Every structure is written in C-alpha cells, then in structure tokens.
Amino acid sequence: MxxxxxxxxxxxxxxxxxxxxxxxxxxxxxxxxxxxxxxxxxxxxxxxxxxxxxxxxxxxxxxxxxFESSNPSDLGLFAQAASIELTQFDNLAEPFVLKLVIAKFQGKPVPKNEVSSALADLAPKLDTLDGIISNQSYIAGEQFSLADAFYMPLVHLLIGLGFQGLIFERPNLEKWWKTVSQREAWQRAVEPFNKVYGF
Ligand SMILES: N[C@@H](CCC(=O)N[C@@H](CS)C(=O)NCC(=O)O)C(=O)O
Known part of the structure; x- marks a missing residue:
C-alpha cells in the first residue's frame, strides 16, 4: 500500500x-x-x-x-518522554522560527526586541539539552531515534536563518548536529526544503 x-x-x-x-x-x-x-x-x-x-x-x-508529525504510533512510553522534551523546545523555537520565516519571505526583519526575547527564552533550554547530551551520543541515548528527528527541522532552520550560535556555541549540541545532519535520510529529505529556502 x-x-x-x-x-x-x-x-x-x-x-x-x-x-x-x-x-x-x-x-x-x-x-x-x-x-x-x-x-x-x-x-x-x-x-x-x-x-x-x-x-x-x-x-x-x-x-x-x-496528523501529528511527532506522534508515530509505535513509540510507546519513549514517545511520551521524547515528545515532552520536544514540546518544551518546540513551544519556544517554533513561534520564533515562524516569525523568521515570514520575515524572510516578506523581506521585513523581525523586531530586535522579539529576537532578543526569543533568544533569551531558548538559551537556558538549549543549555539543559547540551548538558543532557554531554554523556550520550544522541537525544535519547546511544542510538539515533525519533527524538533526534523531532528536533532536526527547527534546529536546521535556526541555523539556516542566522542563529547558528544557538547550536554551535554549545559543544555537545554542535557535535550532535554535525553527526545527525550527515545522515543519508536527512540529506535526502532536506534537499528540496533547502532549495525552497535558498540554504
Ligand atoms: N503539531 C503539528 C503542527 C503542524 C503545523 O503547525 N504545520 C504548519 C506547517 S509547518 C501548518 O500547517 N501551518 C499552516 C497553518 O497553521 O495554517 C505537527 O507536528 O504536525
């Protein structure tokens, strides 16, 4: 089918x-x-x-x-833990990314105070995540999992839209991103997206 x-x-x-x-x-x-x-x-x-x-x-x-991209049916309890983590990040990152995307396509910058407030909100969450992955290779442990995949689109957009410091100023997140973004499935999935965004 x-x-x-x-x-x-x-x-x-x-x-x-x-x-x-x-x-x-x-x-x-x-x-x-x-x-x-x-x-x-x-x-x-x-x-x-x-x-x-x-x-x-x-x-x-x-x-x-x-109709919920973070809710594949076969994840059980792990999905709940990953979704909670994701939701805490998404809650802050997605509205910010949406503003940046609209601004990019409309050619108008996001007001500076909105940028600094979003960055101030995201920073402690990313510090925590950086700490979590300091002892493990991936978001949920030693294996690449859907928890990694949940984070990847918004992290990719934050980097592409000029906020790479959020990731690359945090050594464990930087290492993680350099690993997961090399995955063949990601590269294949992201290629048409990058064309639309001009990344
Ligand atoms: N929680 C949903 C969110 C879906 C979502 O927000 N999709 C956006 C595109 S990235 C959308 O459809 N936006 C258009 C709209 O809200 O009208 C998921 O993860 O699938």
Missing amino acids: VLQLIGAPTSWNTLRARHVLFEKGLVDDVELVDLSVENGDQKKPEHVAKNPYGKVPVLIDGDFTL
Whole structure:
C-alpha cells in the first residue's frame, strides 16, 4: 500500500515526517502531495476533513490518517518522554522560527526586541539539552531515534536563518548536529526544503 504524505514545501513539520519515512526506508512507498499553505489550501474543507486543525502534514495509510508529525504510533512510553522534551523546545523555537520565516519571505526583519526575547527564552533550554547530551551520543541515548528527528527541522532552520550560535556555541549540541545532519535520510529529505529556502 502506498502511503500518502500531504505536506507543503516550506513546512518543517512536513520535513520531519518525510525524514522519518526515509529513515524507515520508505522512499518509493510514499506519494508526496504538496499543498500551498501560503494560499490557505490547508484550510479547505477537503483538507480539514483529513486534519481538523487545518495543518500539514497529514499521513494517510489506507483508512488510517495521522496528523501529528511527532506522534508515530509505535513509540510507546519513549514517545511520551521524547515528545515532552520536544514540546518544551518546540513551544519556544517554533513561534520564533515562524516569525523568521515570514520575515524572510516578506523581506521585513523581525523586531530586535522579539529576537532578543526569543533568544533569551531558548538559551537556558538549549543549555539543559547540551548538558543532557554531554554523556550520550544522541537525544535519547546511544542510538539515533525519533527524538533526534523531532528536533532536526527547527534546529536546521535556526541555523539556516542566522542563529547558528544557538547550536554551535554549545559543544555537545554542535557535535550532535554535525553527526545527525550527515545522515543519508536527512540529506535526502532536506534537499528540496533547502532549495525552497535558498540554504
Ligand atoms: N503539531 C503539528 C503542527 C503542524 C503545523 O503547525 N504545520 C504548519 C506547517 S509547518 C501548518 O500547517 N501551518 C499552516 C497553518 O497553521 O495554517 C505537527 O507536528 O504536525
């Protein structure tokens, strides 16, 4: 059965889902369907019928529809721990990245006070994460896991949009990023995304 991933070229949550599907070796089994979030395709009734929040991505496997990119069904308790960690980061990073992305495409800078407040909020969270991974190779231990994949799109955007210091000024995060961003599935997943963003 071919899976359908309904996403958008600019969407980091779509990137996350695509990366994980590629990590699972599901390259030829996935049909990628692009919506334009800029044109509001995700709010149209036919899409809202698939995701009541009117967002992308949506993964469709026959009769089964999944609309939360951080919630693959086979993770059990580990997923909860990883999601909590992710959610603490996402809560701060995603609104900031969204502002940066809008600013980039509209050609208007994000006001300095908003940048400094976001950086001040993110810094202690990243310090904690840097400490966590000082004794292990990956976010959840010695193995690459979905917990790593959850972080990667927003970390990639923060780096690409000029805030690489958030990662590279923290030695363990820098080491982690240099390792995970070399993964073949990531490189393959991120290539079209980089073209859209001009990275
Ligand atoms: N928690 C959801 C969030 C999905 C999400 O926020 N998607 C963004 C694109 S990255 C979107 O659809 N934005 C358009 C909108 O909110 O109308 C997930 O991880 O899948």
